[in-house]
Amino acid sequence: MNKNQVKGHANEAKGKVKEVAGKVTGDKRMEYKGKAEKHGGKAEAKYGDIKSDTKKATK
Structure with missing residues (x-):
């Protein structure tokens, strides 16, 4: 969980x-x-989800 998800x-x-x-x-x-x-x-939580998914997909 990233900070955008937590804050959201x-x-x-x-x-x-x-x-x-x-x-x-x-x-x-x-x-x-x-x-x-x-x-x-x-x-904001949805943005964090997308950010996390993008990070996982680029690995």
């Missing part, structure tokens, strides 16, 4: 927590910020 999964989890907290408290802004962070984390 961490941001994804953090975003999910914010999203749920926003739903529970009725804070739409926090909910949307959480969703954005979650999707950004997914994208």
Whole structure:
């Protein structure tokens, strides 16, 4: 696992927590910020997956 994958999964989890907290408290802004962070984390983790696969394929 490379640093992009770790960071991406961490941001994804953090975003999910914010999203749920926003739903529970009725804070739409926090909910949307959480969703954005979650999707950004997914994208970063996917980038890390691609980076890792590319590195393996070139060996």
